[in-house]
Amino acid sequence: MTDYLSCKFTDSPEFVNTFDEAPLWSASFGLLMLKHLQLRPGITLLDVGSGAGFPLLEVAQRLGSSSKFYGIDPWVNANMRARQKIANYGISNVDIIDGSADDLPFEDGRFDVITSNLGVNNFEDPARVLKECKRVLKPGGKIAITTNLNGHWSQFYRVFEDTLREMNKDTLVTALHKEQEHRGTLESISTLFTDSGFTVHRHYEEQFEMSFVNGSAFLNHYFVKLGWLGGWLALVPQEEHQTVFRRLEKNLNTLAQNNNGLTLAVPMIYIEARK
Numbered sequence: 001m002t003d004y005l006s007c008k009f010t011d012s013p014e015f016v017n018t019f020d021e022a023p024l025w026s027a028s029f030g031l032l033m034l035k036h037l038q039l040r041p042g043i044t045l046l047d048v049g050s051g052a053g054f055p056l057l058e059v060a061q062r063l064g065s066s067s068k069f070y071g072i073d074p075w076v077n078a079n080m081r082a083r084q085k086i087a088n089y090g091i092s093n094v095d096i097i098d099g100s101a102d103d104l105p106f107e108d109g110r111f112d113v114i115t116s117n118l119g120v121n122n123f124e125d126p127a128r129v130l131k132e133c134k135r136v137l138k139p140g141g142k143i144a145i146t147t148n149l150n151g152h153w154s155q156f157y158r159v160f161e162d163t164l165r166e167m168n169k170d171t172l173v174t175a176l177h178k179e180q181e182h183r184g185t186l187e188s189i190s191t192l193f194t195d196s197g198f199t200v201h202r203h204y205e206e207q208f209e210m211s212f213v214n215g216s217a218f219l220n221h222y223f224v225k226l227g228w229l230g231g232w233l234a235l236v237p238q239e240e241h242q243t244v245f246r247r248l249e250k251n252l253n254t255l256a257q258n259n260n261g262l263t264l265a266v267p268m269i270y271i272e273a274r275k
Contacts, residue, residue, distance in 0.1 A: 002241075002242055002245050002246055002249065003220070004219050004220045004225050004229060005229075005233070005241055005242065005245060007222075007225040007226075007229060009226055009230075011075075011077055012077060013077050013080055013081075015077070016052065016077040016078055016080065016081045017081060019052075024223050025118075025223060025227075026051075026054055026055075026117055026118055027054070028208045028266070028268065029117050029118050029146040029147070029148070029268055030054055030055035030058070030117050030146070031055075032146050032204070032206055032268060032270045033055055033059075033115065033117055033144065033146050033270060034055060034058065034059070034062075035204075035270070036144075036202070036204055036270045036272070037059070037113075037115065037144055037270075037272075039059075039062060039063055040063075041063065041064065041066040041067060042066045042067060043063065043067045043068075043112040043113055044067065044068045044069075044070075044110065044111050044112050044113075045059065045060075045063075045067060045068070045069050045070070045111060045112065045113040045114070045115065046069075046070045046071075046072065046104075046106070046110075046111045046113075046114045046115070046133075046136065047059070047069070047070070047071045047072070047114075047115045047116065047117075048072060048101045048114060048115070048116040048119050048129065048133065049072075049073055049101065049116050049117070049118070049119030049122065049123075050071025050072060050073045050079075050082060050096065051073055051075060051078045051082070052078045052081045052082050052085070053071065053081065053082035053085045053086070053096075054117070055115075055117055056069060056071045056082070056094065056115075057082070057085055057086065057089065057091060057094065059115065060091060060093060060094045061089070061091065065092070065093055067093065068093050069093055069094040069095070070094070070095050070096075070097060070106075070111075071094065071095070071096045071097065072096075072097045072098075072099050072100075072101060072104065072105075073096075073097075073098070073099075074098065074099065074100050076098050079096045079097075079098055082096045083096050101116075101119070101123065101129045101132060101133070102123070102124070102125055102128045102129050102132060103132065104132045104133070104135070104136050106136045107136070108135055108136060109136070109137065109138045109139070110136045110137075110138070111136055111137055111138065111141060112137075112138055112141050112142075113141060113142055113143075113144070114133050114136070114137060114141070114142075114143040114144070115143070115144050115145070116143075116144075116145045116146075117145070117146050118146060118147055118148070119145065119147075120145055120147045120184070120189065120192075121147055121148065121182065121183055121184070126192055127192065127195065127196060130143075130192065130193065130196035130198070131196055131197075133196075134196055134197050134198065134275055137275045138275070139275060140274060140275060141274070141275045142272055142273065142274045142275070143193075143198065143272070143273050143274075143275075144270065144271070144272040144273075145189075145270070145271055145272075146268060146269065146270050146271075147183070147184065147189070147268065147269060147271075148183055148266055148267065148268050149183055149184060149185060149186070149205070149267040149268060149269055150180060150181060150183045150184060150185050150267075151183075151265075151267045152180075152183055152265075152266050152267060153264045153265070153266065154265065155255075155262070155263070155264050155265070156218070156252070156262075156264055157176065157180055159215075159248065159251050159252050159255055160176060160232075160248055161173055161176055162251065163244070163247050163248045163251050164176065164244070166247075167243075167244065167247060169236075169240075169244070172235055172236060175235045176235055179231055179232070179235060186203060186205070186269060186271070189269070189271055190203075190271070193271070193273045197275070198273035198274060198275060199273060199274050200271060200272070200273045201272060201273065201274060202270075202271070202272040203269060203270060203271040203272065204269070204270045205267065205268070205269050206267075206268055206269075207265055207266060207267045207268065208265075208266050208268070209263050209264065209265050209266070210263070210264050210266065211261055211262065211263045211264075212256070212261065212262045212263075212264075213256065213261055213262070214252065214253045214256035214257070214261070214262055215248070215249050215250075215251070215252020215253045215255070215256055215262055216249055216252075216253060217262075218252065218262055218264075219245070219248075219249055219252070
């Protein structure tokens with residue numbers, strides 16, 4: 001138990017070449033994007049936080065050669081993988097740029113459409129990013145994003161909170177709530193857009209589930225360790241990591257045993273706004 005506590009992420013081209021995030025996580029959000037994004041020929045599109053190229057390359061192939069596409073991401077090794085995919089797929093209308101969305105290297109009014117799959121929760125300053133997006137959009141241009149919402153993995157967080165309380169660590173519960181609340185709601189994301197000068201005109205909410213045989217399998221899953229474990233560990237004093245997470249794992253396993261597994265819901269949203 002708790003071997004996952006020693007997991008360390010080391011970024012490298014070799015890591016990215018074996019890291020396939022699309023089927024596990026971003027595919028559900030990307031498919032939500034593809035379901036609702038209205039496609040038309042002859043556009044210029046920017047994907048913010050394009051990562052290893054999903055869903056950017058899929059959108060590019062669906063719209064065809066009459067349109068031009070750009071992806072921007074600060075993750076250099078992921079960009080290298082995206083460029084390799086572009087070469088392998090023989091796509092000629094997509095450029096990948098190393099850079100940050102809070103300082104876009106484009107002139108005003110360049111793009112018809114901006115997309116971002118799961119980007120907004122990872123932007124250090126979302127308001128600044130949206131301001132930049134508005135600047136580089138043409139008048140009447142649109143921005144479409146997907147993201148997970150507050151309530152993500154709520155079953156896990158309930159057990160985490162109960163664990164902290166039963167260990168008389170109520171002071172850590174406030175920090176746990178803040179960790180959950182950094183994920184937006186429809187209202188908070190809409191406000192972020194309107195405060196940035198956009199007009200929200202469409203949104204769609206859906207949900208998917210992730211099932212695990214028990215809490216041990218969940219906590220040892222590599223993507224969970226990569227994407228979330230560091231944030232959870234930061235809530236708990238380092239000298240208490242072993243005791244707290246050992247109890248948390250035990251409680252998750254008990255829940256799974258009583259419910260024939262551990263099933264965690266992920267609410268998600270597609271939201272579209274115009275300049």
